[in-house]
Amino acid sequence: MTRAIGAxxxxxxxxxxxxxxxxxxxxxxxxxxxxxxxxxxxxxxAQLHLWFLTREPGYASELLISQHHLLASFHVSDKRxxxxxxxxxxxxxxxxxxxxxxxxLVLDFEPGGCRTSLLAxxxxxxGHAVAVGIAQxxxxxxxxxxxxxxxxAYARSHGMTLPLEYAERDFVALxxxxxxxxxxxxxxxxxxxxxxFRQRLRAELGGPGGPPLLGLNIGCATPGAAPKRPDLDxxxxxxxxxxRRHQFGLVLTGxxxxxxxxxxxxxxxxxxxxxxxxxxxxxxxxxxxxxAACRLFISSDSGPYHMAVGLRVPTLALFRWPSPQxxxxxxxxxxxxxxxxxxxxTLLEAAERLxxxxxxxxx
Numbered sequence: 001m002t003r004a005i006g007a008x009x010x011x012x013x014x015x016x017x018x019x020x021x022x023x024x025x026x027x028x029x030x031x032x033x034x035x036x037x038x039x040x041x042x043x044x045x046a047q048l049h050l051w052f053l054t055r056e057p058g059y060a061s062e063l064l065i066s067q068h069h070l071l072a073s074f075h076v077s078d079k080r081x082x083x084x085x086x087x088x089x090x091x092x093x094x095x096x097x098x099x100x101x102x103x104x105l106v107l108d109f110e111p112g113g114c115r116t117s118l119l120a121x122x123x124x125x126x127g128h129a130v131a132v133g134i135a136q137x138x139x140x141x142x143x144x145x146x147x148x149x150x151x152x153a154y155a156r157s158h159g160m161t162l163p164l165e166y167a168e169r170d171f172v173a174l175x176x177x178x179x180x181x182x183x184x185x186x187x188x189x190x191x192x193x194x195x196x197f198r199q200r201l202r203a204e205l206g207g208p209g210g211p212p213l214l215g216l217n218i219g220c221a222t223p224g225a226a227p228k229r230p231d232l233d234x235x236x237x238x239x240x241x242x243x244r245r246h247q248f249g250l251v252l253t254g255x256x257x258x259x260x261x262x263x264x265x266x267x268x269x270x271x272x273x274x275x276x277x278x279x280x281x282x283x284x285x286x287x288x289x290x291x292a293a294c295r296l297f298i299s300s301d302s303g304p305y306h307m308a309v310g311l312r313v314p315t316l317a318l319f320r321w322p323s324p325q326x327x328x329x330x331x332x333x334x335x336x337x338x339x340x341x342x343x344x345x346t347l348l349e350a351a352e353r354l355x356x357x358x359x360x361x362x363x
Contacts, residue, residue: 011105011130011177012043012046013043013046013104013105013130014046015046015047015049015101015102015103015104016039016048016103016104016105016106017051017097017101017103017105017106017107017123017129018036018048018049018050018051018109019051019106019109019110019116019119019120020032020050020051020052020053020109020110020116020170021053021054021110021113021115021116022054023054024054024057024062025059025061025303026060026061026064026284026302026306026307027301027302027303027305027306028061028166029052030064030065030186030303030306030307030310031167031170031306032109032167032170033068033070033187033188033310034167034170034171034185035167035170035171035173035174036048036050036068036070036071037070037184037185037187037363038171038179038180038181039107039174039179040070041363046105047101048071049073049074049097049101050071050073050074051075051077051097052074052075052076052077053076053077053079053115053116054077054078054079055079055080057077057078060283060284061284062074062076064191064288067191067285068189069189079115090115091122094119094122094123095126098123098127103127103129104127104128104130105129105132106120106123106130106131106132107120107132107133107173108120108131108132108133108144110133110134111136111172112134112136114140116133117133117140117143117144120133120143120144121143121144124145130145130146131143131146132144132145132146132147132148132177133147133148133176134149134150134151134172134173135147135148135150136150144176146176146177148172148175148176149172149175150172151164151169154171154172154175165324165326166325166326167181167186167328168181183329183330185312185328185330186328187310187312187362187363188310188311189288190288190289190311191285191286191288191289193283194286194288194289194290194292195289196289197286197287197289197290198289198292199289201213201290201293205274205276206274210249211248211249211273211274212246212295213249213250213251213295214239214242214243214246214248214250214251214294214295214296214297214298215251215290215291215293215296215297215298215299215304215313216239216250216252216253216297216298216299217252217254217297217299217300217304217305218235218252218261218300219254219255219302219303219304220261220300220302221254221255221257221261225302227320228300228302228320230318230320230338231339231340231341232264232265232268233340233341234338234340234343234344234347235268236268237341238344238348239269239272239298240269240272242348242351243272243273246295246355247273248295249273249274249275249276250273250275250276251276251278251290251293251294252265252266252275252276252277252278252279253278253279253282253287253291253304254277254278254279254280256279256280257280258279258280259277259279259280262279284303287304291307292311292313295314295355296313296315296354297313297314297315298315298316298318299316299317299318300318300319301319301326306328309328309330309332309333312332312359312360312361312362313332313359314354314357315328315332315333315334316334316336316347316350316351316354317335317336318336318338318347319335319337319338320337320338320339322337331357331359332357333354334350334353334354336350
């Protein structure tokens with residue numbers, strides 16, 4: 001394949017290798033799925049491969065993303081190179097991944113740094129592929145056959161402000177290929193394990209004739225995340241009123257280390273409708289089914305929030321302070337800043353609006 005810039009209008013790759021380095025959180029990875037969908041729509045015959053470089057290898061999100069329906073393969077490397085001695089390991093991994101994926105387009109989503117620039121250039125050279133990246137820093141454009149403008153230039157040309165919303169950031173690189181987001185949402189499919197778990201959950205809560213389900217993820221128990229946690233008294237009042245209005249069964253989600261938070265919430269909630277506390281009882285694969293079973297999902301800014309949005313479950317996201325870069329802007333999502341019980345009327349109105357929404361099906 002020629003690398004000439006003039007050949008790009010006719011570019012029809014069969015294998016696209018995407019490079020990304022970021023936090024290994026569920027949301028950080030899942031928000032990239034909007035870009036994966038846009039690439040699939042532009043190049044429907046191409047396989048998409050993701051090489052993720054992280055300081056947190058082995059994170060729980062890896063299993064979920066490895067089964068994402070838009071990816072043909074998912075590769076994880078520890079990017080803690082420990083100086084020059086780490087580079088031979090990364091080169092070996094680049095060669096291995098390049099041999100497995102045979103990319104004819106290498107796409108570097110990272111806006112800065114030299115690590116992914118060098119790896120993208122090497123992979124393109126060894127496989128006679130086209131390299132695409134972002135000219136965020138001086139001289140960085142020379143690593144790529146085509147370079148997108150900087151994030152600042154992208155924001156200016158699209159009438160946006162910095163920092164960009166997280167899913168939008170990957171479209172800076174895609175601008176080099178003339179691919180626009182045009183409102184493309186993130187997406188996630190219920191896994192087989194999730195489907196089986198959903199069926200067990202429904203059986204536990206009365207089977208097909210049981211109550212509609214309200215999902216709640218309080219979360220924010222990881223180090224440093226406690227300030228983001230919604231007010232528990234506000235949540236108790238919100239859930240209590242929604243159960244009164246709609247006879248919801250409550251599904252509490254959470255990791256094992258969030259069990260104490262869920263118990264504290266339940267003590268404030270008091271007697272209510274049916275409740276199932278799933279803290280520590282689900283893998284991320286099973287959690288797709290628990291969320292998919294819900295008529296409405298309420299969450300703090302955490303991984304299950306993004307999973308619910310990707311699954312297209314009506315989602316009410318609660319923030320303690322404005323954080324536009326973490327919002328999703330789709331019909332089935334509302335992001336609300338809520339600091340205390342005074343926000344209850346606003347949240348109830350938002351919840352009622354969301355329950356009138358019929359989210360579109362996944363492509």
